[in-house]
Amino acid sequence: xxxxxxxxxxxxxxxxxxxxxxxxxxxxxxxxxxxxxxxxxxxxxxxxxxxxxxxxxxxxxxxxxxxxxxxxxxxxxxxxxxxxxxxxxxxxxxxxxxxxxxxxxxxxxxxxxxxxxxxxxxxxxxxxxxxxxxxxxxxxxxxxxxxxxx
Numbered sequence: 001x002x003x004x005x006x007x008x009x010x011x012x013x014x015x016x017x018x019x020x021x022x023x024x025x026x027x028x029x030x031x032x033x034x035x036x037x038x039x040x041x042x043x044x045x046x047x048x049x050x051x052x053x054x055x056x057x058x059x060x061x062x063x064x065x066x067x068x069x070x071x072x073x074x075x076x077x078x079x080x081x082x083x084x085x086x087x088x089x090x091x092x093x094x095x096x097x098x099x100x101x102x103x104x105x106x107x108x109x110x111x112x113x114x115x116x117x118x119x120x121x122x123x124x125x126x127x128x129x130x131x132x133x134x135x136x137x138x139x140x141x142x143x144x145x146x147x148x149x150x
Contacts, residue, residue, distance in 0.1 A: 080146020
């Protein structure tokens with residue numbers, strides 16, 4: 001059980017921490033110092049490196065989360081654990097959409113040097129990552145408050 005918990009938390013740290021860094025630190029600096037061709041090329045490269053880690057995190061978080069739910073008794077698990085599952089699945093679905101839709105558009109736009117289309121795709125990614133980051137932070141809060149309240 002401890003190994004599942006450790007791997008679960010590590011997956012969350014990689015995913016939510018990566019989104020926090022990208023959204024709160026990298027995005028504002030890139031927007032203020034880079035022109036669209038460099039900025040969009042940078043983001044395509046950053047996502048190329050980060051998204052495989054997100055996929056690994058998603059698999060790890062889902063597998064360890066389901067394992068721990070089964071140990072807690074499945075549907076008899078605490079409400080906060082079920083809330084975490086629902087919010088986590090929503091985050092995974094949003095990430096899947098980001099990966100298969102706007103991220104693919106961004107990559108195609110950068111290759112084609114279509115900076116307008118790339119900017120639109122990056123804008124959509126930014127919004128969805130902002131939503132996912134918020135859900136991730138809310139989920140962490142729900143779990144800690146739920147555990148504290150018992």
